[in-house]
Amino acid sequence: MKRLAALGWPALGVVTLVLLWVGAALYMGKPHVLPGPWAVAETMFSMRGPLVVAAAKSLSRVGVGWLAAAAVALPAGWAMGAVPALDRELRALLSLLRPIPPFVWLPLLLLWVGIGEPSSWMVCFVAALFPILAHARQGVAETPVALAAAAENLGATGLHLWARVRVPAALPLTFTGLKAGWSLAWMSVVAAELVGADGGLGQLILDSRNLARPDLAMSGMAVLGAVAAVTGGLLGWAERRVAE
Incomplete structure (x- = not known):
């Protein structure tokens, strides 16, 4: 029930x-201004090939940026949570950088790495980095002291203590950060594709504006939401499996 x-x-x-x-x-x-659901569904069916290709391009860009962010943010966040001195040194810098929206970095990224895939990857990387870092840090910092002390009394030290106690205790908040980072990266990739990428759902939506095709724009938006929902669900499933 x-x-x-x-x-x-x-x-x-x-x-x-x-x-x-x-x-x-x-x-x-x-209908040329606000098409109905039937018109959008018809467009999605007739344009299913380009929509799938565009979604695959966007998904690959988000995946690269998100994986790179996780590779950097997870060890850095866990280290900050475990070492108070390191946390104090980095927190001020992160508090300055974190409020900056990811797409604000686009002009600089276009100058540094040019138009193309690298700028899209970097926007997704920046978008995912800070939520993953913050939650990983919090997860380790909030590990019960008694739990870590009990493990140490039983002989757990170094990497064994991390693998058996600290990382498992931090996993719930770590997965929260991974999911938040994925959501922000997925939202940010559209902005990157509107400016500096070839193809993708963002570029398709921009082209639909130039073609005066609101049905195509709404089809791209529907695919964008559907892919985000499915991938978010997969991350939730992975979290439950790890928790078991």
Whole structure:
């Protein structure tokens, strides 16, 4: 019953949104401005090839940036959580950099690495870096002192202590950071593709504006949301499997 309720409320929200969309499209009566769901569905079917290619390009860019951010942020965050002196040294710098939106880095990145894949990777990297770093740090810093002390009394030291106690204790918050980093990177890749990338969902949406095709723009947005939901669900599944 609880599972049905958990599925029912999101489904009700989707149905309500679609009905409001249908009503607004019929009321406006201008499909070249606000196409209805049927027109968008038809466009998604007829343009399924380009949409899949664009989604694959965007997904690869997010994946590269997110993996690079995780490779840097996880060890750095765990080290900051375990070493208070290092945390004090880096926290001020991070507090200055973290509030800067990822897409604000685009002009500099275009100058440094040029137009193309590297600038898109770097935008996704910056977007994912700080949430992963912050949650990894917090996860280790909040490891119960009694738990670490008990492991040390049983002979756990060095890497064994990290592998058996600190990292497992930090995993819930670490996965929260990984999911937040993925979401921010996925949102940021569109901005990067609008400016400095060839192909991708962001470029497709920009082209739809130039072609006066709101149905194509909304198709790209729908695919963007669907891919984000699926990949976010996969990360949640991985988190549950690791927790087991």
